[in-house]
Amino acid sequence: MELYPEINWSVxxxxxxxxxxxxxxxxxxxxxxxxxxxxxxxxLGSKVSKKVAKRLESV
Known part of the structure; x- marks a missing residue:
């Protein structure tokens, strides 16, 4: 912030x-x-994670 004193940081x-x-x-x-x-x-998140992991294993 001290590097740019012209900037009003609160704004x-x-x-x-x-x-x-x-x-x-x-x-x-x-x-x-x-x-x-x-x-x-x-x-749903668990299912997505499993599918992503499976896809990455095959790469």
Whole structure:
């Protein structure tokens, strides 16, 4: 930060926080409509991991 004293770092941080909050709010909207449970997501993730591992073994 000392390398660029002309930059107002509090403004940069504030904009980054606002951007992240907007993304999180959009994710909340999408997830609120989702019927996928946490267990379903874990099972799906496990299946994907196994298939990726199998694919990488054959390379």
């Amino acid at each position: 940069v941080a504030r904009k980054a926080f606002i951007r992240k909050i907007k993304i999180l709010r959009e994710m909340d909207k999408i997830l609120a409509k989702s019927e996928l449970t946490e267990d379903d997501a874990l099972e």
